[in-house]
Every structure is written in C-alpha cells, then in structure tokens.
Amino acid sequence: MVSINTVTGKLNINDLGCTLVHEHLLLRSEVVTFQFPHLYDEDVIYKKAVEGANAVKSQGVKTICDPTVVGMGRDVRFLERVSNETDMQIVTATGIYSFTDIPYYFQNREIDHMAEAFIHDIEKGIQNTNIKAGFLKCSADAPGLTPDLEKVFRAVARAHKSTGVPIMTHSHPETENGLNQLAIFEEEGVNLKSVMIGHTGDSTDLNYIHKILDKGAYIGMDRFGQGPLPAAKRNEVLLQLLKEGLEKRIFLSQDYCCNIDWYTQESIDEIIPGWSIRFLIDEILPQLREEGVTDQQIHTMMYENVQNWFSGI
Ligand SMILES: [Zn+2]
Numbered sequence: 506m507v508s509i510n511t512v513t514g515k516l517n518i519n520d521l522g523c524t525l526v527h528e529h530l531l532l533r534s535e536v537v538t539f540q541f542p543h544l545y546d547e548d549v550i551y552k553k554a555v556e557g558a559n560a561v562k563s564q565g566v567k568t569i570c571d572p573t574v575v576g577m578g579r580d581v582r583f584l585e586r587v588s589n590e591t592d593m594q595i596v597t598a599t600g601i602y603s604f605t606d607i608p609y610y611f612q613n614r615e616i617d618h619m620a621e622a623f624i625h626d627i628e629k630g631i632q633n634t635n636i637k638a639g640f641l642k643c644s645a646d647a648p649g650l651t652p653d654l655e656k657v658f659r660a661v662a663r664a665h666k667s668t669g670v671p672i673m674t675h676s677h678p679e680t681e682n683g684l685n686q687l688a689i690f691e692e693e694g695v696n697l698k699s700v701m702i703g704h705t706g707d708s709t710d711l712n713y714i715h716k717i718l719d720k721g722a723y724i725g726m727d728r729f730g731q732g733p734l735p736a737a738k739r740n741e742v743l744l745q746l747l748k749e750g751l752e753k754r755i756f757l758s759q760d761y762c763c764n765i766d767w768y769t770q771e772s773i774d775e776i777i778p779g780w781s782i783r784f785l786i787d788e789i790l791p792q793l794r795e796e797g798v799t800d801q802q803i804h805t806m807m808y809e810n811v812q813n814w815f816s817g818i
Pocket residue numbers: 527529572760
C-alpha cells in the first residue's frame with residue numbers, strides 16, 4: 506500500500522512518521538450523543554482533543570490511529586477539525602465495537618451487507634462525507650465471540666480482503682480470545698500480517714502471546730498507563746519479547762481517551778490517577794532505553810511497524 510486514508514485525505518505511507526497506533530480523541534456513548542446532545546459541552550470536548558493532539562505533537566508524534574468506530578460515537582468531522590487545527594495526521598477506522606450484540610439492522614441482514622457498509626466507509630466516505638477509513642476495527646471481550654460479534658469479524662475480514670486495509674481488534678487476553686479472532690480471520694482467508702490483536706499487552710502469559718505471534722499477527726501493547734496491568738509488568742513482558750528480537754511485531758500505544766463519557770471525571774481520576782497521553786514517550790521509552798532497548802528497536806515499533814501493518818508485511 507503506497508498511500509493510506511487519513512481524515513484530511515491521502516497520505517504517502519512514508520510520511521506516517523512516529524505513530525501512536527491506538528488513541529481516542531473522542532469516545533462517547535453513541536445513543537446518548539444522538540438523543541441527549543445537551544449533556545455535552547462541545548467546546549470543552551474539542552479543546553481537550555486539540556490539547557491531546559498538541560501534547561503528543563510536541564513529543565514528535567506525527568500520526569494518531571484512532572480506532573473509534575460504530576458504537577463509540579465516531580465523528581469524522583470532529584477528527585477532521587482537530588487534524589486541521591493541530592496538523593496531527595489522524596487515521597480513522599470503520600467497524601463495529603461491542604462486547605455482545607450488534608444493532609438490529611445488522612442482526613437481521615447478511616454478513617456481506619455489513620461488509621459492504623465497511624467498504625463504503627473505506628472507498629467512498631464515512632457519514633456522508635468524503636473522509637475515508639484507513640483501517641478496520643472489531644472487538645470481543647470477556648463474553649467471547651458471540652454470534653453477533655462473529656458476524657462483525659467475518660464482515661471485517663471480507664472488507665479487508667476487498668480493500669486491503671489492515672485490521673485492529675480489541676481482545677480479552679484473560680480468556681485468550683485473540684486466538685479465536687485469528688481463527689476466524691484465517692477461515693476467511695485474511696493475511697494475518699495485516700492483523701493487530703489489540704490489548705495483548707494486558708497479558709503476562711508469554712505462552713499465549715507467542716501463539717499469536719507465531720500466526721504472524723501484530724500485537725498491541727497498547728494500554729501503557731491504564732488497564733489491568735501496571736506499567737512495570739507491561740515493561741517486563743515487553744523486555745522479554747524484545748530480547749527475543751520480536752520488535753517487528755509489536756505496537757506501543759496507550760488507548761488514551763482525550764474524551765470519554767463512560768465514567769464521570771471524578772471516577773476517571775480515581776481509577777487512573779494522572780492518566781496522560783504523554784505517558785508512553787515521557788515515561789516508558791526512557792525506562793526501556795535504560796534497560797538496554799536500542800533506538801533502532803524503538804524506531805521499529807514507533808515508525809516502521811505501522812508502515813508494514815498497512816502494507817500487510
Ligand atoms: Zn481503544
């Protein structure tokens with residue numbers, strides 16, 4: 506793939522630069538956003554997203570891949586505005602995010618119909634704009650791959666095969682469901698080198714992680730600064746994988762949300778004190794360097810892998 510879709514148009518793959526592959530600029534409850542817009546202060550929301558993009562821009566980040574898809578309040582005009590204001594290159598996605606069921610509309614229609622909707626987002630544009638999706642996203646968590654979610658995974662696989670854009674998943678390593686996800690993609694004939702099993706970094710089980718890597722997929726060590734594991738544990742696993750020379754299959758990111766309405770600000774401050782979009786580059790990369798990780802390894806994970814993922818290499 507020579508060029509990829511960003512929210513402001515085509516981007517040469519060589520211009521991706523330092524990339525955070527999994528961050529959210531605006532994530533909110535889609536139904537509440539649509540039905541009760543008075544509950545949101547759009548100016549505050551926009552300001553927070555701009556601040557987040559500028560904060561990592563000052564660290565040298567050139568691109569953010571934002572996997573906020575259907576079910577997470579995706580708003581591509583919003584991303585376009587943030588990108589234009591900050592010069593941050595933003596890649597948006599298509600797909601459906603759920604841990605259980607999908608909208609009735611898709612429940613009662615064929616997989617290929619859903620795949621066509623995703624392909625429309627990639628080739629024509631999202632939400633009646635000409636802003637196109639750069640990658641595909643699907644999710645399964647503790648409840649596993651319910652029949653509804655399996656439908657999404659198959660539709661994502663088919664849209665990938667039709668368009669060539671890569672796939673990112675949300676997985677639940679505790680139940681090892683990254684492997685089930687790969688099994689469906691394999692059945693659908695997906696090149697697993699185009700697949701990133703997201704949130705694999707929530708696991709300390711090297712045996713499980715190796716099973717994913719052995720399939721040729723990328724892993725997302727993409728929740729530095731939050732989630733079920735403290736950073737020190739994440740570092741331990743990462744350092745082991747880097748010792749084994751596996752940096753070409755690893756993504757580092759944070760799953761940071763500049764805006765998220767799932768919780769009140771008070772509970773976010775309590776659950777994740779000091780949560781910051783700058784954490785990975787300010788805190789973690791220096792720690793890794795101290796442990797002997799080379800600049801080349803960091804360059805591979807922060808620059809080269811994203812080009813290769815988009816290219817299916
Ligand atoms: Zn996320």
